[in-house]
Amino acid sequence: DAGVTQSPTHLIKTRGQQVTLRCSPKSGHDTVSWYQQALGQGPQFIFQYYEEEERQRGNFPDRFSGHQFPNYSSELNVNALLLGDSALYLCASSLGRYAFFGQGTRLTVV
Amino acid sequence: DQQVKQNSPSLSVQEGRISILNCDYTNSMFDYFLWYKKYPAEGPTFLISISSIKDKNEDGRFTVFLNKSAKHLSLHIVPSQPGDSAVYFCAAIYTEHYYGNQFYFGTGTSLTVIP
Numbered sequence: 001d002a003g004v005t006q007s008p009t010h011l012i013k014t015r016g017q018q019v020t021l022r023c024s025p026k027s028g029h030d031t032v033s034w035y036q037q038a039l040g041q042g043p044q045f046i047f048q049y050y051e052e053e054e055r056q057r058g059n060f061p062d063r064f065s066g067h068q069f070p071n072y073s074s075e076l077n078v079n080a081l082l083l084g085d086s087a088l089y090l091c092a093s094s095l096g097r098y099a100f101f102g103q104g105t106r107l108t109v110v
Numbered sequence: 111d112q113q114v115k116q117n118s119p120s121l122s123v124q125e126g127r128i129s130i131l132n133c134d135y136t137n138s139m140f141d142y143f144l145w146y147k148k149y150p151a152e153g154p155t156f157l158i159s160i161s162s163i164k165d166k167n168e169d170g171r172f173t174v175f176l177n178k179s180a181k182h183l184s185l186h187i188v189p190s191q192p193g194d195s196a197v198y199f200c201a202a203i204y205t206e207h208y209y210g211n212q213f214y215f216g217t218g219t220s221l222t223v224i225p
Contacts (some may be wrong), residue, residue: 004153033212042114042153042199042215056212090153092213097142097203101153102222 002027004093004102012108013081021076021105025093032074033099034066035090043090049074081109113137114202116216125128129187131219133200136181140202142215145174145185147220148197157198158185190223197221 005024013019025032029051035043045058056090068074072093078085086109092099115134123129133143141162146154160167160174160183167174173186187194200216 006153035213035215040217041117042116042201043213044215045212048212058212092153097159098144098156101146101155103151103153103220 004029004100006089006091006102006105008105009103009109010106010108012110013084015081015083015109018077018079018087019081019107021078021089021091021107023074023076023091023102025072025074025091025102026095027095029100030072031094032068032072033092033094034074034076035092035101036060037088037090037104039087046076059103078107083109085109111136112217113140113150114214114216116198116200116219118219119217120220120222122169122222122224123190124142125192126189129185129190129194129221129223131185131198131200131221133183133185133216134181135183135202135214137202137204137214138181139172139204142203143174143176144201144213145172146199146201146215148199174186190221192223192225195223197219198206 007022033048034046037043047057052068063079064079088104090104091102144159145157147157148154158172176183197218201213
């Protein structure tokens with residue numbers, strides 16, 4: 001079992017650009033959540049996808065959007081990047097209470 | 111508004127001694143709590159959890175204690191080993207979000223176990 005995989009592992013973007021991050025959930029998991037972890041902070045919930053729909057959303061602006069595909073994989077899109085979007089972005093898949101996290105994508109906005 | 115707080119950013123403990131990591135929460139709706147461990151360049155990994163109907167859960171060297179009246183939980187690691195050195199996150203969820211698994215995380219405590 002490959003677990004939760006995220007790509008890319010590192011990314012550098014310029015302010016104002018757009019970025020897409022990808023996540024493949026653990027085998028058998030149908031729910032995918034995205035978290036942003038800023039330096040020195042705990043992960044903050046962005047949103048969650050189930051059955052290809054956004055089911056819950058945290059306190060993040062509309063610049064953050066996502067998608068879930070029929071195979072349960074997911075994308076996180078961020079438009080009009082700001083310097084403050086620099087963070088580790090974590091994907092978590094779940095089936096029940098326990099969430100399994102990927103290794104994250106380190107996004108740096110310059 | 112930080113609903114889950116870990117007030118100690120770091121902790122150093124000698125190998126073989128007990129490590130105690132603390133976590134406080136403000137939302138009385140939380141009914142399930144988890145501890146995650148994170149190594150650099152890796153995602154958080156699940157360590158141990160506790161339901162709000164219990165006050166203690168033990169798994170090998172790891173024990174989590176919950177004091178609902180104080181809205182406080184702690185993770186005890188006995189004996190501590192150098193491989194336990196990592197950042198530990200406390201997380202909480204509540205049943206309304208059960209299916210959603212929206213975790214509320216603390217800011218983490220960096221544990222260093224000194225050989």
